[in-house]
Amino acid sequence: MTTEAAISLEQLNKSYRESDQQHVVFRELTLRVSRGEFIVLLGRSGSGKSTFLNLISGIDPPDSGKIIINGTDITSLSEHDRTLFRRYHIGFVFQSYNLIPTLTVAENLLLPLELIRRASRKDRDSVAELLDRLKLSDRLDSYPDRLSGGEQQRVAIARALIHDPDLILADEPTGNLDLDTAEQVLELLDILVRKAGKTMIMATHSQEVIGKANRVFSIRNQSLHLE
């Protein structure tokens, strides 16, 4: 882990309108995350963990404040440029896997590569190699709905990493898995992300992950609290 700031959040405000009421999620939130750091977010359901990840990925824009990732202020980018930024620099792992059901496992992995450039034979080889590491080489041409939850999540992790992003965002990646499978998935993330020196922010309830994190924050009263 280096001390150079990979992510910098400055006085971030975010609220939602629900019926006639304004629901404030974050108020004046400020945070610096160093390159290669592994941050864990805790919080009750609905506390804003997913919103936090959506803000950093540029999926959701803040009401005010700045989000600077690797020197780029993504809040100053247009929606189109934010998408391109996400495409190149961020890998996303969701709780419910969110694989594209109409693409095979291999195609799900090739899609992020193809969005960056035309997928080459070399890319296909690296997909096969990664799936082999994830013990999914026999599932290359399977469609997601034929895979178990654990297998789907492993594919989702592979998809988040295949294009070698700087930042991995994981939204309760073990939330839908049994204990054993969850353990395997976390180990995988640890090896492929943390030990590879990539920055990762994970929203989770898993105690085991908390032990591996560089810093653990909980979201309470519209702000982050270091645990």
Add this chain to the structure above:
Amino acid sequence: MNSILKRASRNFLWQHPWQLALAILGIALGVAVVIAIDLAMESSLSSFNQAARAFSGNATHRIIASDGGLDEKLYSRLRVGLGLANLSPVVTGYVKLEQPGEDSFKLIGIDPFIEKSLHSGWQTGHKKNSQQDLLTQLMNEPNSALLSEKTAQRLKLPVNAPLNIVTDHGTQQLKVIGLISANNAVSEQVLAKLIITDIATAQEVLGLFGRLSSIEVLVDKNATETLSTIQNVLPGSALLISMDNQGDSMREMTRAFSINLKALGLLSLLVGMFLIYNTMTFLVIQRRHLIGSLRIVGVTRQQIFLVIIGEAFLLAIIGTFIGIALGIVLGQGLLHLISGTINAIYFHIDTASLMITPLQIGKGVLLGISATLLAVLPPAFEATRLSPVKVLARSRLESDSRRLMQSIGLISVVLISASLAMALFSGKSITVGLASIFVILFGFGLLTPVLTLLLMRLIERLFGRFLGILGRLPVRMVSAEISRTGIAIAALMIAVSATIGMDLMIGSFRQTVAQWLHSSLPADLYVSLPGDKMAAGKALTDQFLKEKIASLGGVQMLSSVFHTKLIADDQLTKVSAFELNLKSRQGFIFTHKVAANFWYRFENQPTLLVTEPYAYHHAVKLGQKILLKTDQGEHSFEVAGIYADYSGDQGHLAMSRQNYQRYWPNLGYSGIGVYAREGADIKQLESGISQLLTMPQSVKSDQDIYKASMEVFDQTFTITETLRWLSAAIACVGVFSALMALQFERTRQLGILRAIGITTRQLTVLIISETGLMGLIAGLLAIPVGLIVAYVLIFVVYQRSFGWTMAFFFDSGSLFQGLVFAFLAALLAGVFPAIKMAQTRPAEALRTE
């Protein structure tokens, strides 16, 4: 429990207003087209019947005659000789007002003092003057006339104002002596275009001295003796018909036309049903979680079924009533087109207005509700099959659908084969012929999802390598959700194939008629001699004119025709009496070989020719005898030839003028064909002839007649064109609805794509590519299906409906047009969902379940 259940279901509908609106629109549009056609068709025919009733009052029978009309002495003989009191002589004809911009009016001459029991509705309705005064005045004052109060108001004609009318004999002046008002809406409509005079005035104005158009008769229906007494004294040119039968025969005459139009309406409903099925299936699938939850808390399959059916019933009622209202508006528009076509090819009907009866509304309600419930049955059963413990995954539903599709594919092959057999071996039935087209369309509709899957596989195999992952996604999306995309493609395919089929049929018919016109117009110029065939002196003036034309410098020879109506096999039948020369004989296209002495027999022996439609409708064969009534009794004529004729679908007879004049009086000519000498200046000849003519006679070149005939042809098919585009429009709404629902259902999936870096532009292209692909598949499949539909229409339905033989003219333009239409319709239908999806924030999309 039930009310909570319904609320749970209804809340879902309220949360999806787009789908709700599109489901209602699907029902409404389907019902609207059917109702509109029914209303317009029935109103056109009713206007004829009502008009007939309004004039004839309580008459039970009518004595009519061929074009020569009835001798007025017949009336005296029946009244005085036979002592029949309940008779009313009538003289009718069409006149125009001198005022520009006015349509023709019907002038009717009556005996004002006929037996009271025969009085028509209008005769008791007027109020401006007392009845007795007016009728006496009508009788005593020459050239006096009555007008409807509303017409007089519209024309700004007060009582005692002069009324200038134009007839074949020039301008004449009548005097409005009184105004009559209708006692009901029907009479009002009939009276609006009517001028009433006494018999003598009508005869004088119309040039029908000593002649009557008809005699209305009131007898007890069971008084067969009286009827046979009347029959016995009727001359050969007259016919006693029952008023009820007359209405029936008019209906029979337009039966084929009516069935064909109603079939077009039902096609719209069929497409609408696909739309309803599609929408309701979406609503069920989207609620699989809700239904699963309800099943867990103990809601039975039956209750789920009833909720879905109840919901569909509610939608059906709303959609049907909107459809009826739309149908009435649409019916107003179609009425003009339908009555125009009836006027052009069947019989004269006065301007009709839309008549809405409770029966027709009831039919619409029944049709709308039953079609909706029928379309909703499969999704309602699907809903009851949803497991209470494990809410089915989308992929599971799709794999179930694929298994089901294999069985449906087999069923559709059986249906298509059965429908083709039905088309080939259905005898003379038009309904069965049309039903076979519906089954063909339905069968191919069922086969469409299977064919789509195969085509998608083929596209991927051929182009997958070049398309990349993103390029392959639209193909995958179509096949992965085939249970939904397949329905939309099928609905579009049905509408487009029906459009291609009708386009090819109309094109083939047009080409056939064009070829027929070219061969049946051998003369250089045609002189038209319209006018009432009863008019005294017409024969002499026509003959004189013919001689003058023959003596013109550039004229080599002439031919002539006289169109009349004679009583053939106890039916008033159109007959053309020809005076042919060597060239004009070549204008006939026979369905058989002709012998060397054919034309000799035609001219000199008691023979006649029949047109193809006549032969078809009356099952007439070569060598058969047809009995024609003459004043000297019945004479038998042998059918010597059957020839192609597309001037009407009831057909007619043709005989030589020589034969005609042997038995019937000379009433002049209807037309003269002029053959110019080699090198003669046709324009000069035309101008020379036109100097000999008086209004409304005219001379036209063969090209002008060709153009005018093709215009009439196009006009008669305007209604068909309009209806097929309406079906296509409904299909577009269907595709739009299906695509909207499909994209909404995919919101989360599209959100994931956005999350991993797909831009809004790429997403838009992705959605539009998928919908364009669906359109392309629909268009490609519609081509062979359209060709089959065209074959069945040309060689089965139209031949059976009208007796016309048509050649099939292949027009690649129609196929291409269909393909482009399907592609563009689907492409455009995808634009709005694509924009909507692109505008949806990815965070919001990811939250969607």
